[in-house]
Amino acid sequence: MGCLENLNYEILAKNCSFKETRDIVKRMCKERYEIPPGFKIVGKGVVGIPPIHVGIREEKLVCTYTKPCHGTFVILVDSPEDIEQVRKNGKPVK
């Protein structure tokens, strides 16, 4: 995930199950979207168990990043381009 390294990001939670990530995104963000598996964020297809939720908090993206040996991370990424794509193509979650 080389592209992520070039961006300003923060790890909010680590070694989560996918169910837990949905709860974390819900707790942290009022503005949330459902995206399909494989949706590109920072140039990489998002890995996850549908429904995959991402959120926007203070114009930063709250999303998941899964590693085979370390489970799923919830990260906060400063990426206006990805926020634009999520708002344009994601399905709003109420």
Next chain:
Amino acid sequence: MAEALIFIGCPQIPVQAPLVLYIADFLKDAGVTPVVAANPSAKQLVRTSDPKGYYVSEYRDLDRTVNDLADGKVSYPLIISLIHNDAGLAYTATAAAVSPASTMISVFFGEHAYDLSEEAEYPGEKIAAPMTHNTRPILANLDEVLEWAVLKI
């Protein structure tokens, strides 16, 4: 010759690498070329077990494979995924979603095998046994499913 993707993640559970070689052997006998998609450590364990590439001659990076499946750059009629943790389930659910035309076989193992298999909601065949060191409990079911799958592709 048809290709089948063997999809593996974290190599923490000892039965994983032997299962990869067992499945690859089965596929080759059936005239199907096995391609292994793995993270670096899992790939290294399989390569060390099969140094001359007798069973597996083609490897791919796991994340690149997910991206390429999603972009339509590659496709496989059969994907066999070995799963023992939540991340493995997430990768497999993603592969199933971005490659809906593929026949999916999920092999659940490790101590959470049954719980994980109950969480898998994507289409496909699922077999599970809570094994960590002994492959025997799953081999009969695995043979049965593979025999059916190679006839389908």
